[in-house]
Amino acid sequence: MVQENAPDFAQAVAKDLNKPKTEMYFAEIARRTSTRAPIVQRSLISAEKLEEWAKPAMVDVPDWQKPWAPKIYKNAKGVVLIIAPWNYPMTLSLQPLIGAIAAGCCAVLKPSEISPHYSALLATLTPRYLDSKAFRIVLGGVPETTKLLELQWDHIFYTGNSRVARIIATAAAKHLTPLTLELGGKCPVIVDPSTDIGIAAKRTLWGKAQNCGQVCVAPDYVLVPRSHQEAFVDALKAAYMQFFPDGCLASDSISRIVSPEHHSRLMKLLERTQGQVILGGKSEGLKMEMTVVKNVSANDSLMEGEIFGPILPIVPVDNLQDAIDFVRDRAHPLVLYAFTESAEFKDQILKGTLSGSLIFNDTFQQLAVNEIPLGGVGESGHGRQVLKYTFDEFSYERASIDLPKEAEPFIGMRYAPYTEENFKIMAAPAFMPIPE
Template sequence: MSKEQQAVACARKAFETGRSKSLEHRIRQLKNLQRLFIEKQSVISDAIKKDLNKSVVGTQLYETLGLEGEIGLAIKKLKEWAAPRPVEKNLMTISDTVYIKPEPLGVVLIIGAWNYPWAVTIQPLIGAIAAGNAAVVKPSEVCVHTAKVMEDLLPLYIDKELYPVVTGGVSETQELLRQRFDHIFYTGNSVVGKLIMEAAAKHLTPVTLELGGKSPCYIDRNCDITIACRRIAWGKYTNCGQTCIAPDYILCDSSIQDQVIEEVKKAIKEFYTDNPQTCPDYGRIINQRHFKRIINMLEDSTIAVGGDNDESDCYIAPTVLRDVKPEAKVMQEEIFGPLLPILSVSSLDEAIKFINKGEKPLALYVFSSDKEVITRMADNTSSGGLLANDCLVHFSVNSLPFGGVGNSGMGCYHGKYSFDQLSHLRGCLIKQLKMEGVNSMRYPPHTPKKLGWARFFILQNVDLGWVGRMALLAILAVVAAVVLQKYFL
C-alpha cells in the first residue's frame, strides 16, 4: 500500500469513528490550528522567505492574518452554522418538522497552490474541519520549504489521523486522485483543473475548483487616475504578480494611456523604491521555469516601464507594456507575473465586448467615479467576483463567496460558504402518524375534487409565528374532518 493510500485509509478510518462530528472536537482542532499561527509564525515566515522572498510582515499580511480571521469566525459561528435550519412550509406540511441538516461529507482532498501556500491550502482545511470532515492535505511541491514545514507542523497541532499531510509531486498527486474521496478541493490552473475533474468523475466525487484566468481592469476617464493606478499597482505587483485575482491587463482610452503609465510608474517607485530587486517587500518568481515563461511573453510587446530581470535571482522588475495588441503573446494566457499590459479601447461598450470575447475571469475590476459605468460593467459581464475602485480586497471579506465561474472555476468558499461547500445540506421532514384525513387527497382513486384540495394545500406557502401556527393547525384539523366526511367517507 502506497503512502497516499495509507493516508486516505487512515483518514477514512478516523472519520468512521465519528469523533470529527462533535462540535467540541471541531472547535478544539480549530483552536489548535489558531495556536499554530501564533507559536510558529517565525518558522512559517522563514520558509516562505526562501520560497517566494516574502517579508515577515508580508507573510503575516497576505498569508496568516486572514487565516486567523477565518478560524476565529468559524469558532464563533460554528454552533449556528451546524444547527438545523428551518424552512418555509406549505399547508400540507404545516404540522410537520421541516428543516435542513448540515452533515459532514466524509473525507476531503485538499490540493493547495504555491503562490499563497498557507492561505489557499489552510482556508479550505478550516472549512473541512468546521464541517466535521476528515481531510487529506496536499501542499504544493513547488514551495519546497513551506511544504516541508506544513508536513512537520500540522500533525503537531491537529489530529494527524483525521488530517494527514501528503507531500510530493505529480506522481504522488496522481496516486491520490486514484483514491476515492467525498469531495476534492483544488486551487491552481484550469489545465490541471480539468484533470482533477476527470479523475473525480470516476467516483462521481464533487469538486471545488479555484482556478484563475485573465482578470481585466477597466479604467474610465471619469475617475481619479492617480488613486486608481496606485491601487492597481498594488494589486498587480503584490507577490510579484503571482496572485490568481491580480489585475491581468488594463483597458482604457488611448487618451489617458500615458497618464496611466506615469502614475503606475510613480506607485512602483513609492512601493518598491528605485531598485525593486533590493526592496524587502518585492518578491521573486517562484522558479526558473516560470521566469522563462514570463520573459517569453515580452517578445512582441513594447516596454514602457521596467523590464529589468535577473534569471539567477528569479527577478523580474515591475513592468508596464504599452499599446498592446489582443494577439500579443502576453494576452494569450494568464500572466501570473509582474507584467501589466495596457490595451486601448474607445468606449465602455468596446471594453465590455472585449471582456466578453474571452473566458469568464476570476475577478473583474472597474475604476470609475460614475455609478452608471460600474452598473453597466456589472450588468453586462460575468466573472467570479467584481470589484469597483480597488483590487484584491474582496478576497478578505469572509461574508462574500469567493470562487470562479466557467473557466475560472466552480464552487465557492470563505466563512460560512466554506462550511456549506464542504457539507451535505440534508433535507429533512419529520411527520407524525396523525391527520390522515388531509393525506387522503393524495391516495387513489384520484378525482378532480381531490386535485382541487391538493392544489389548495400544496401551493399555499405559509410563514407564521408560533401562535399563528397553532391557530392554523386547529383550523386545518376541522377542515380535514370536513373534507374526510364530505368527500372520502
C-alpha cells in the same frame, strides 16, 4: 498551530518565495487592522460562528404541514481531498482545511511541491495539533497527486490553473465526485478616464506587485481609452518610484519568481511581445522587475493566457464600451476591476459582463470582506470559499420531515382505491388561475 509557529512559517515561505515578512503576516498569518485572508482570524471566526452555521434550518411551510417538522440539516460530506497551490501556501491550504474541519469532514491535504519548505513544515507540525486519524498531509509531486486522484473522495477542493483543473475534473468524473475549482484567468482592469488616474494607477500597481504578480486575483491587463494611455503610464511610473525608489531588484518589499521554469516563461513572453516595454523588464536571478508594457494588442503574446507574474500589459481601446466588449468576448475572469466614479458606467459593467467578483476603485480589497465569497464563473472556476462559504462547500443539505400519526386525515386521500372526489381535491392546484 499558526500562532505558535508563525515565525517558522514566515521563514519557510521566505525561503520558497522570498516573500517579505510584512506581506506574509499581512496576507496570510494575522494582522490587527483587518480580517483579510489571515488564517488566525478566520480560524477564530469559524469557531465562533460554527454553531450558527451548523444548526438545522427551519423552513416556512403552510400551517397544515408544520406538524411534520420539516427542517434542513447541514451534514458533512465525508472524506475530502484538498490540493493547494504554492503562491499563497498558507491561506490556500489552511483556509479550505478550516472549512472542512468546521463541516465535520476528514481531510487529506496535498500542499504544493513547488513550495517545499512550507509544505515540509506543515507536514511536520500538523500531527502535533490535529488527529492523524482524521487529517493527513501528503507530500510529493505529480505521481503522488495522480495516486490520490485514483481514490474515491466525497469532495475535492482544488486551487490552481485550468489545465490541471481539467485533469482533476476528469479523474473526479470517474467517481462522480463533487468539486470546488478555484482557478484564475486574466483579470482585467478597466480605467474610466474621468476617474483619478493617479489613484487608479497606484492601486493597480500595488495589486500587481503582491507576491510579484503570482496570484489568481492579480490585475492581469489594463483597458484604458487610448487618449489617456500616456497619462496612465505616467501615473504608473510615479507609483513605481514611490514603491521602489531604488528599483525592484534592490527592494526587500517584493517577492521573487517561484522557479526557473516560471521565470523563463515570463521572460519569453516579454521577448515575444509586440508592445512597448516602458518600465522594468529586467531580472536578476529569480527576481524580476515590475514591468509595464503599453500599446499591447488583443493577439499579443501577453494576452495568450494568464500572466501570473509582474508584467502589466496596457491595451488601449477607443472608448469604454469597447472595454466592456473586450472583456465580454473572452473567458469570464475570476475578478473584474474597474476604476470609475460614474454610477451609470458601473451599472453598464455590472449588466454587460460576467466575472466571479466585480471590484470598483481598488484591487484585492474584496479579500478584506469576510461576508462575501471568493469564487469564479465558467473557466475561472466554480464553487465558493471564505468562512461560511467554505463550510458550505464541504457540507450538504439533508432534508427531513417527521410525519405524526395525527397527519393521517390530511394524507388519507392519497391511498387507493382512487376516487373522483379525492382526485379533484389533490389535482386542484393544477387548475389554479394564472395571474395576467
